[in-house]
Amino acid sequence: MHRGGAPIAPWRVQVHRGGPRLHRGGGGAGYRGGSRGSPVVPQPHRGGRSCRSPPDLDSSLLSSPAPGRDYAAPAAPAAKAGSSTGRIVAVIGAVVDVQFDEGLPPILNALEVQGRETRLVLEVAQHLGENTVRTIAMDGTEGLVRGQKVLDSGAPIRIPVGPETLGRIMNVIGEPIDERGPITTKQFAAIHAEAPEFVEMSVEQEILVTGIKVVDLLAPYAKGGKIGLFGGAGVGKTVLIMELINNVAKAHGGYSVFAGVGERTREGNDLYHEMIESGVINLKDATSKVALVYGQMNEPPGARARVALTGLTVAEYFRDQEGQDVLLFIDNIFRFTQAGSEVSALLGRIPSAVGYQPTLATDMGTMQERITTTRKGSITSVQAIYVPADDLTDPAPATTFAHLDATTVLSRAIAELGIYPAVDPLDSTSRIMDPNIVGPEHYDVARGVQKILQDYKSLQDIIAILGMDELSEEDKLTVARARKIQRFLSQPFQVAEVFTGHMGKLVPLQETIKGFKQILAGEYDHLPEQAFYMVGPIEEAVAKAEKLAEEHA
Incomplete structure (x- = not known):
């Protein structure tokens, strides 16, 4: 027979006064039966609060959401006056069992340990027996002792x-x-x-x-x-x-x-x-x-x-x-x-x-x-x-x-x-790289960029062994454009200005699509690939190419 707040192993048969019941991870709470063998009927708790059925009590899925949200909360999430008070009965690492004489706090409620210099919040995870909750500590449990007072805040962590x-x-x-x-x-x-x-x-x-x-x-x-x-x-x-x-x-x-x-x-x-x-x-x-x-x-x-x-x-x-x-x-x-x-x-x-x-x-x-x-x-x-x-x-x-x-x-x-x-x-x-979402132009340019980069990747072994001279004219053009695209994918960041010395750039989407579309079309085949490195929109690459030409002149 089990009538206290001791922990129950998952899927253990727990015998109450009304006969055995199968539980899933926690004991029953507040169950009183009639004569032996009669069904167990939920009765009001000693504190006047009715208890839920065993599956509700026990299935403390840790992340199950609490209903509703009120932003106009009190100025401090401290425990309310009149909240039920319990005492610690067991401490097992980060798990703390708390016993309440009345007013068992619901699953996910926040409890606060009293008599500590630093605030320690416990979150209710399971109900054990008639009057005990198993909680998870949100901070270290060093120094906790049995019998220490715990206050129910009446709400989840706020x-x-x-x-x-x-x-x-x-x-x-x-x-x-x-x-x-x-x-x-x-x-x-x-x-x-x-x-x-x-x-x-x-x-x-x-x-x-x-x-x-x-x-x-x-x-x-x-x-x-x-x-x-x-x-x-x-x-x-x-x-x-x-x-x-x-x-x-x-x-x-x-x-x-x-x-x-x-x-x-x-x-x-x-x-x-x-x-x-x-x-x-x-x-x-x-x-x-x-x-x-x-x-x-x-x-x-x-x-x-x-x-x-x-x-x-x-x-x-x-x-x-x-x-x-x-x-x-x-x-x-x-x-x-x-x-x-x-x-x-x-x-x-x-x-x-x-x-x-x-x-x-x-x-x-x-x-x-x-x-x-x-x-x-x-x-x-x-x-x-x-x-x-x-x-x-x-x-x-x-x-x-x-x-x-x-x-x-x-x-x-x-x-x-x-x-x-x-x-x-x-x-x-x-997932949204779809012509129906991003538009056909964006989709076609993106796929064109990926294709030319993939072609370049497949040619790299040949280049490493035989060199660029052995490639066909078409493959040479593919490699040249792919290298420009690869460099144009780089971009100076505003948050990294202090490290790179380059002014950070934020490029609008239409400017990005336009730039890559023009590179794919061969409009900038005459520009050196260095001009595309660490620039924002395509106009900056053109300006950088002119500057490079002046320096080499």
Whole structure:
């Protein structure tokens, strides 16, 4: 017989006073039966609150959304007066069991541990027995003791949102961690929310013009789409991310949110200081263009599993309340899945393939479905993706791929040629590269560029062995145009001006299409290939060629 708050293993038969019942990961709560063998009927809890049926209690899918959203929240997300109070009965690493005499908090509610110098928030994950909840800690549990008081906040984790978050760094529970004082906003939002209804979504397919030639031409981003960013160390991921933040702010007046999920603290620190140097974050006035949310790899799994939702909540405010086109960067989306796997194991769930959580697809889908275009604005997400052991069939990246609209692949071979951004024009893809969406001219030019680059790639072995002289005149022309196109795909970035010495360029889409179309047509066969390197629109290449001719004259 089991009548307390002790943990129950998944799929164990738990015997209540009303007879045995099959449970899935947690005990029943508040069940009282009649005579032995009669069906178990839910009765009111001692605190006057009715309890749910066992499947509702137990199936604490960690990422299941909480209903509704109220931005006009209290000035602080502290616990309300009269909230139920519990006490800690067990601490197992990042998992804390809390017992309540009455008023059992619902799944996903935030609890706060009392009597600590630093704030510790626990999120309810499971209900155990009649009066105990199993929670996941959002910070370290060192120093916790049994019997310590815990207060139910009466709501999920709430974080500050609004323009005041721009230029600031916060953690998973919305606390500023940049040592620049509190975030002075009157608006707070719960990190768990429903995805927008179908009627709220925009069905129009529209390109988010980034001003980066290679991206806009060959693998355009859809507004409200999800882009996978693949690249190793030192090929320019950070600079590309900063340029996207800068260009979206200038071209669309939009804001960006950067969520650092389970990556190195040093990288987060470097990114912050590089953003200050490049002007993306301005410490002197309120012109910053990005909000930062960090839950780095030294954080407990609960924080890493939730920090992406915190960043998404900040982005949702700008989309839904200010009608912005928001860029949401998640670095790294694999760590979100990895943290979910750790949490699942701590909660005693049966693992699925390769040890991942059984709710992998649900966790990922719940978050990704909130990233979309509505009638008010859009959230376009760029997600850096780590592929474990380069195995694309691993469940974590494979689940992510199902949600992507475009992929931007950064290549070390292209970076070694000195061509930046080092985007691979043949590996990068986009779902909206369709003549019905981007238009026939854009589609034809993009495919023409890819064809000539592919032809050049297939000729490189012959050139390496026999040299250029052995090629036919047609192949020589293909190679010459391909090399010009390859160099014209490079572009000076505004955020990298201090490193390159080149004035940064933001190129409109029509200018990009026109330039590549003219190169393909042979209109610039007479210009040297150096003229196409590190320029903006095609007119700059012509001007650079004239300048080079004068220097050599």
